[in-house]
Amino acid sequence: MSNMQMDDPKxxxxxxxxxxxxxxxxxxxxxxxxxxxxxxxxxxxxxxFIMLAFGGMFAIIFRTELAVPDVQFLGARVYxxxxxxxxxxxxxxxxxxxxxxxxxxxxxxILGNDRLLWSGxxxxxxxxxxxxxxxxxxxxxxxxWTAYAPMSLRTGNDLIWMGYVAxxxxxxxxxxxxxxxFRNALASKNGWKNTPLMxxxxxxxxxxxxxxxxxxxxxxxxxxxxxxxxxxxxxFDPSRGGSVKFFLYxxxxxxxxxxxxxxxPAIAIIYTLMPRFLGHPMWSYWSGVAAFxxxxxxxxxxxxxxxxxxxxxxxxYERFIQILTMLVFIPSVLxxxxxxxxxxxxxxxxxxxxxxPFKFMIFSIAFIVYGGATAYLNGQIAPNxxxxxxxxxxxAHFHAMFFGFSGQMAFAGVYFLYPYFTGRMYxxxxxxxxxxLWQIGLFIKxxxxxxxxxxxxxxxxxxxxxxPGWANAQLAIxxxxxxxxxxxxxxxxxxxxxxxxGKEVTGDPWPVVHDLKAAPAAQPAE
Amino acid sequence: MENALxxxxxxxxxxxxxxxxxxxxxxxxxxxxxxxxxxxxxYMVEFVFIGIMLGLAWYGDFxxxxxxxxxxxxxxxxxxxxxxxxxxxxxxxFDSVVTVITFQWGFGFINEEEEIxxxxxxxxxxxxxxxxILSNDVIHGFNIPVAQITAEIDPDxxxxxxxxxxxxxxxxxxxxxxxxxxxxxxxxxWLVVVDGDDDENEGEGH
Numbered sequence: 001m002s003n004m005q006m007d008d009p010k011x012x013x014x015x016x017x018x019x020x021x022x023x024x025x026x027x028x029x030x031x032x033x034x035x036x037x038x039x040x041x042x043x044x045x046x047x048x049f050i051m052l053a054f055g056g057m058f059a060i061i062f063r064t065e066l067a068v069p070d071v072q073f074l075g076a077r078v079y080x081x082x083x084x085x086x087x088x089x090x091x092x093x094x095x096x097x098x099x100x101x102x103x104x105x106x107x108x109x110i111l112g113n114d115r116l117l118w119s120g121x122x123x124x125x126x127x128x129x130x131x132x133x134x135x136x137x138x139x140x141x142x143x144x145w146t147a148y149a150p151m152s153l154r155t156g157n158d159l160i161w162m163g164y165v166a167x168x169x170x171x172x173x174x175x176x177x178x179x180x181x182f183r184n185a186l187a188s189k190n191g192w193k194n195t196p197l198m199x200x201x202x203x204x205x206x207x208x209x210x211x212x213x214x215x216x217x218x219x220x221x222x223x224x225x226x227x228x229x230x231x232x233x234x235x236f237d238p239s240r241g242g243s244v245k246f247f248l249y250x251x252x253x254x255x256x257x258x259x260x261x262x263x264x265p266a267i268a269i270i271y272t273l274m275p276r277f278l279g280h281p282m283w284s285y286w287s288g289v290a291a292f293x294x295x296x297x298x299x300x301x302x303x304x305x306x307x308x309x310x311x312x313x314x315x316x317y318e319r320f321i322q323i324l325t326m327l328v329f330i331p332s333v334l335x336x337x338x339x340x341x342x343x344x345x346x347x348x349x350x351x352x353x354x355x356x357p358f359k360f361m362i363f364s365i366a367f368i369v370y371g372g373a374t375a376y377l378n379g380q381i382a383p384n385x386x387x388x389x390x391x392x393x394x395x396a397h398f399h400a401m402f403f404g405f406s407g408q409m410a411f412a413g414v415y416f417l418y419p420y421f422t423g424r425m426y427x428x429x430x431x432x433x434x435x436x437l438w439q440i441g442l443f444i445k446x447x448x449x450x451x452x453x454x455x456x457x458x459x460x461x462x463x464x465x466x467x468p469g470w471a472n473a474q475l476a477i478x479x480x481x482x483x484x485x486x487x488x489x490x491x492x493x494x495x496x497x498x499x500x501x502g503k504e505v506t507g508d509p510w511p512v513v514h515d516l517k518a519a520p521a522a523q524p525a526e
Numbered sequence: 527m528e529n530a531l532x533x534x535x536x537x538x539x540x541x542x543x544x545x546x547x548x549x550x551x552x553x554x555x556x557x558x559x560x561x562x563x564x565x566x567x568x569y570m571v572e573f574v575f576i577g578i579m580l581g582l583a584w585y586g587d588f589x590x591x592x593x594x595x596x597x598x599x600x601x602x603x604x605x606x607x608x609x610x611x612x613x614x615x616x617x618x619x620f621d622s623v624v625t626v627i628t629f630q631w632g633f634g635f636i637n638e639e640e641e642i643x644x645x646x647x648x649x650x651x652x653x654x655x656x657x658x659i660l661s662n663d664v665i666h667g668f669n670i671p672v673a674q675i676t677a678e679i680d681p682d683x684x685x686x687x688x689x690x691x692x693x694x695x696x697x698x699x700x701x702x703x704x705x706x707x708x709x710x711x712x713x714x715x716w717l718v719v720v721d722g723d724d725d726e727n728e729g730e731g732h
Contacts, residue, residue, distance in 0.1 A: 076708050076709065076710075080705075080710075142708065143705075144705050146705075148664070148665050148705070150663070150664050150681070151630075151664040151665065151705070151706055151707050154663075154664070155707070155708075238681045243682060244665060244681055245680065245682060248680070283567070284569070284572075287569075287572060307678060319587065319591055322586075322587055322590060322591070323583060326583035326587065327580075329583070330576060330579050330580075330583075333575070334572070334576075336551060337572055337575060340551075340554045340555055340558050341558075341566070341572075343558035344554075344557070344558040344564060344565045344566070344567070345565075345566045346564060347564060362555065366551075366555055369548055369551030369552055369555065370548055373544050373545075373547040373548040373551065374544055376543065376544055376547065376582065376586060377540050377541065377544045379586070380540065380586050380590035381590050381591070381594045382589070382594045383537050383540060383590070384676075385594065385676050386537065386674045387671075387674065387676070388676075389676045389678070389703065390667050390669075390676065390678075390703035390704055391669075391676075391703060455671070456671035456699075456701075458667075458701050458702070458703040459705065460705035460710055460711075461710065463711055464711075465699065465714075
């Protein structure tokens with residue numbers, strides 16, 4: 001498209017790039033070090049797929065172990081290592097880098113800069129994360145992603161320091177990713193009253209990244225220091241004068257904003273794709289802006305709801321956290337309200353109904369509702385002290401939010417970008433298979449986890465008693481997990497097959513066509 | 527069996543609210559994508575919606591605080607309690623008092639006669655039991671599904687919970703729900719409920 005349209009506030013509803021094949025004549029040097037925003041983004045996207053493959057493989061192995069009670073083929077240590085790596089790789093290696101990379105790809109055009117500012121920082125962020133991932137794989141921590149001290153200091157693994165260093169490196173990497181998002185949001189050509197909602201998302205979440213990673217870095221440093229006994233008085237280890245409470249507060253000061261790090265960019269992708277597919281603006285611009293700001297403010301202080309059943313949080317403070325947790329529900333609901341109203345406003349074009357990214361978007365909204373509604377219950381102390389805390393109920397909640405919503409929305413973004421960077425369209429049939437396998441698999445998996453949690457199935461166990469309901473729920477989750485894995489394999493086949501054999505796309509790959517029967521020529525390529 | 531937290535009533539309402547929200551959201555999404563009719567809501571609709579949510583947040587806080595406070599009222603006030611402002615009834619109000627030591631990886635139960643059981647908390651059917659829980663090493667979780675209560679115990683801390691034992695004699699699960707190291711999966715014990723009138727059954731747990 002021409003540069004004349006760059007400052008048009010309607011940018012978000014227009015075609016952003018000319019489809020072209022970026023992949024086939026890449027040199028190794030370009031892949032590794034090019035600061036072209038598209039190449040940085042594509043590198044991040046494909047690395048995230050590798051991470052998803054690893055994290056998913058770990059999950060498939062331990063889900064098989066959990067399918068039936070009392071049958072073991074993994075020991076506790078192997079199970080816990082796979083489990084810990086699954087959590088860390090999926091959140092830090094797959095989900096956050098994927099949504100951020102999709103934003104890197106979209107931001108330069110939508111903001112009118114036509115390049116990613118501070119792309120060197122994005123490059124640095126990428127490589128830091130790679131080093132962290134390698135250290136995690138070598139160090140094989142088995143202390144889960146929360147690394148609760150002093151348990152995480154007493155693993156009997158000589159290489160465990162690599163896990164602590166990896167935590168610091170993740171913090172460094174996320175800091176620079178946040179800085180890039182923030183910098184680009186500020187540079188929007190349209191002025192803050194007209195800037196696309198993705199800029200508001202990048203600005204608020206970039207800031208949240210930059211602030212919240214400091215406690216995470218300190219957690220890594222404190223664990224390393226306590227483990228190596230650098231100081232006479234430990235930070236966290238109570239046997240040497242440290243405080244476990246201190247650990248919990250520091251960790252969750254990062255930990256709660258952290259759950260929004262993959263969440264907000266995914267929301268931003270919806271605000272970009274929805275007007276594009278529907279061919280009209282969002283229902284409300286300012287409702288979206290307000291929701292982004294409220295979410296960023298509300299995210300910071302509510303970390304303690306993650307350890308509420310600990311005695312540390314009590315009395316009026318506990319109540320403050322409870323109220324704030326229920327209030328932070330509101331900005332998310334404002335987003336959902338905005339999306340559904342936008343869908344309701346005008347007839348949905350046939351072209352959108354047919355597009356795989358649009359389908360993923362609609363179902364990711366369904367999953368944010370399915371997983372998000374339970375937040376109202378989770379925030380309350382009384383049910384939290386009953387069946388919610390540390391049972392499978394919480395994994396059901398965050399798999400719906402992280403995978404059902406954020407992960408699927410990131411995949412919608414990748415499907416959307418696919419013709420732009422390959423010059424070809426994905427295969428529609430394979431896309432549909434991927435889509436339905438994921439919706440059904442995820443629904444079974446998440447519902448199974450919710451049921452198991454309601455029956456007090458504890459988290460982080462590699463074997464369990466044959467208590468009524470437990471084995472059935474676990475078997476269901478495992479079946480759902482297999483379906484998700486199969487869907488991902490089909491997606492990979494689609495990506496590689498269609499890059500060579502898909503129908504070539506010229507011009508706008510996503511034309512808005514209201515009646516496909518009347519205008520078959522404009523039908524999106526298959 | 528009577529719920530220790532006594533939250534079955536309010537909890538059911540909260541579950542219903544959560545379920546209604548899910549149904550409303552998915553229903554509207556379906557309507558927006560499937561129905562022929564189009565609708566552009568005004569800002570007033572959103573403001574009303576926000577109002578409803580503020581009301582629900584108030585209601586959730588009110589109910590949760592009320593039920594949880596009612597539960598804590600029955601705990602005795604120990605000087606070590608962090609908030610220190612419970613005006614509970616004292617240990618005498620409970621039929622029995624048990625000290626629970628959590629460690630990597632198991633539970634130790636010490637009853638009022640100083641008898642220690644490694645993995646069985648033996649109580650009489652229907653009695654109220656005060657549990658004073660300590661952690662020896664790392665953060666542990668403590669959950670008795672049948673009593674519908676969960677707590678987290680850190681090594682600097684000391685917690686008190688109370689339960690009402692089931693009326694039905696039998697063996698009920700006690701488990702750690704917080705990951706506490708490699709033996710976490712094995713960190714289980716039994717709540718052994720014996721018929722109160724028949725003393726011979728005591729200590730039968732294994």
